[in-house]
Each structure stands twice: as structure tokens, then as C-alpha cells.
Amino acid sequence: MNKECENLALYFYGEMEPQQAAAFKQHLQHCKHCQQEISFMQQMQAALVPPAAPQALTERVLVQARPAHRWSWVFKPALALVLLLGIGGFFWRMGPSVSALSDTNDDFMAYISAEADEEYNNFVMDFEAFEEEF
Numbered sequence: 001m002n003k004e005c006e007n008l009a010l011y012f013y014g015e016m017e018p019q020q021a022a023a024f025k026q027h028l029q030h031c032k033h034c035q036q037e038i039s040f041m042q043q044m045q046a047a048l049v050p051p052a053a054p055q056a057l058t059e060r061v062l063v064q065a066r067p068a069h070r071w072s073w074v075f076k077p078a079l080a081l082v083l084l085l086g087i088g089g090f091f092w093r094m095g096p097s098v099s100a101l102s103d104t105n106d107d108f109m110a111y112i113s114a115e116a117d118e119e120y121n122n123f124v125m126d127f128e129a130f131e132e133e134f
């Protein structure tokens with residue numbers, strides 16, 4: 001390795017003046033270190049930039065993606081059911097406790113914020129447990 005080897009990156013990324021690049025090319029022909037380094041950098045670059053998908057594959061994927069109707073008859077009722085269960089569950093959970101409260105807004109708000117605090121605390125605890133795991 002000599003002083004010229006330091007310019008390897010400039011050469012590799014095409015940042016050299018043409019004259020300088022020509023000189024480095026000559027150096028490259030007999031410098032094992034730079035040859036290895038260049039080949040490593042080329043491999044890294046190839047690994048980082050995913051090759052474009054072949055045209056035939058792109059077309060096949062697009063054709064298969066187009067008939068979106070095939071599954072929607074399953075998903076739409078399923079989605080509706082999930083929504084109904086979610087809304088129903090919400091009212092089922094809220095219903096008895098809300099009616100047990102007095103009519104004043106303050107109690108209701110206190111109840112709601114207590115619920116929210118609990119949810120938040122549970123979330124924070126879950127998150128901390130999650131953080132400890134990783």
C-alpha cells in the first residue's frame with residue numbers, strides 16, 4: 001500500500017479528474033491491495049443496490065394483483081363482523097359502569113380519565129417489558 005492507494009475511493013466513486021483517474025488506473029493494474037479493495041467495494045455496492053426485477057416477473061405480479069375482487073367477498077363480511085364486535089364490545093364494556101355512575105359530567109370524566117390512565121400505564125409497562133427483552 002502506498003500514497004496512491006489513498007485515492008481509491010475517489011477513483012471508485014468517479015470523483016477524480018480524467019487525468020488523475022487515468023494515472024490511478026495504471027496504479028490499479030499492479031497494486032494488489034487496490035484490486036482487492038475495488039472488488040470488495042463492487043461487491044458491497046451490488047449487495048446494497050437491489051437489482052431491478054425482470055420485466056416478465058413484474059408483469060406477472062401486476063396481472064395477479066389486478067383481480068382484487070376474488071377475495072373481497074370474504075374480507076368485506078369479515079371486516080363488518082370485526083367492526084360490529086368491536087363496537088358492541090366497547091358498549092358492552094362501557095354500558096354497565098357508565099350507568100352505575102351518577103349523572104354528573106365530572107364523575108363521567110373522572111371515570112374516563114381513570115380508564116385512560118390505566119390503559120396508558122399498561123401500555124408503558126408493556127413497552128418497558130418489550131424494551132427489556134431487546
Ligand SMILES: [Zn+2]
Binds near residue numbers: 027033
Ligand atoms: Zn494501491
